[in-house]
Amino acid sequence: MLDIQTHMDFVGQGKAERWSRLIITVFGVIGLIYGAIVQQFSQTVYILGAGFLLSSLITIPPWPLFRRNPLKWQKPIQTDGSSAKSSPSSESGDEGKKKKK
Amino acid sequence: MHTVLTRGNATVAYTLSVLACLTFSCFLSTVFLDYRTDANINTVRVLVKNVPDYGASREKHDLGYITFDLQTNLTGIFNWNVKQLFLYLTAEYQTPANQLNQVVLWDKIILRGENAVLDFKNLNTKYYFWDDGNGLKDNRNVSLYLSWNIIPNAGLLPSVQATGKHLFKFPADYATSSI
Numbered sequence: 176m177l178d179i180q181t182h183m184d185f186v187g188q189g190k191a192e193r194w195s196r197l198i199i200t201v202f203g204v205i206g207l208i209y210g211a212i213v214q215q216f217s218q219t220v221y222i223l224g225a226g227f228l229l230s231s232l233i234t235i236p237p238w239p240l241f242r243r244n245p246l247k248w249q250k251p252i253q254t255d256g257s258s259a260k261s262s263p264s265s266e267s268g269d270e271g272k273k274k275k276k
Numbered sequence: 277m278h279t280v281l282t283r284g285n286a287t288v289a290y291t292l293s294v295l296a297c298l299t300f301s302c303f304l305s306t307v308f309l310d311y312r313t314d315a316n317i318n319t320v321r322v323l324v325k326n327v328p329d330y331g332a333s334r335e336k337h338d339l340g341y342i343t344f345d346l347q348t349n350l351t352g353i354f355n356w357n358v359k360q361l362f363l364y365l366t367a368e369y370q371t372p373a374n375q376l377n378q379v380v381l382w383d384k385i386i387l388r389g390e391n392a393v394l395d396f397k398n399l400n401t402k403y404y405f406w407d408d409g410n411g412l413k414d415n416r417n418v419s420l421y422l423s424w425n426i427i428p429n430a431g432l433l434p435s436v437q438a439t440g441k442h443l444f445k446f447p448a449d450y451a452t453s454s455i
Contacts, residue, residue, distance in 0.1 A: 230287055
């Protein structure tokens with residue numbers, strides 16, 4: 176089976192939002208300066224539109240770049256009585272304590 | 277920001293906010309400019325007739341007939357927040373019946389990029405110069421001036437009056453022959 180990941184992790188989501196804000200703001204400022212120089216407000220709008228397209232391309236699709244900090248989950252606790260050996264639950268408990276530190 | 281749709285929504289919303297800021301900056305950069313310019317106006321023929329005004333009361337009212345020259349250079353007015361100018365020529369005078377009479381005689385639209393250096397000779401008016409009584413005959417003080425509305429991308433819609441004014445007087449007798 177193909178294992179296509181479509182999510183972003185939390186760090187990736189933060190990164191995507193920061194990048195989209197940055198790209199659109201920078202293109203807006205450049206567009207304003209260029210439009211003021213050539214005295215054509217349409218140029219300002221077109222440059223902002225280019226920034227919008229670039230930002231959409233970079234930050235909207237869930238690129239693997241935004242999946243580099245996966246969450247470390249605790250191992251599942253087995254609550255089934257028949258296969259209870261009490262060792263997995265104690266191990267996972269230890270791991271949880273280590274992560275909290 | 278956890279799905280494609282929320283990220284798309286945030287990007288579009290932020291782009292529109294930035295666009296609003298840019299438009300406001302464009303407005304701010306032009307709101308304090310002085311758009312006044314000089315215009316040279318001169319009358320060539322000046323007649324006044326006394327004819328029935330079928331458009332209003334059917335009574336005989338004064339109808340002015342003038343042709344005029346107009347010279348002005350409006351290239352300096354255009355900038356990135358001016359899409360077009362609406363020029364109009366106004367005649368202003370005083371009669372015993374009314375303190376202030378204003379009649380628009382002629383207008384013209386100039387888009388940005390079109391020739392804004394105007395030099396018209398012996399131009400006819402576009403609209404009738406009706407008085408609402410008999411105030412034009414022998415009127416010694418009629419002023420003719422050019423104004424324009426600036427149609428912007430964003431912001432105010434200022435109406436600016438040119439600095440040049442032309443004063444003229446109507447003859448003391450009605451013209452009888454057809455013009």
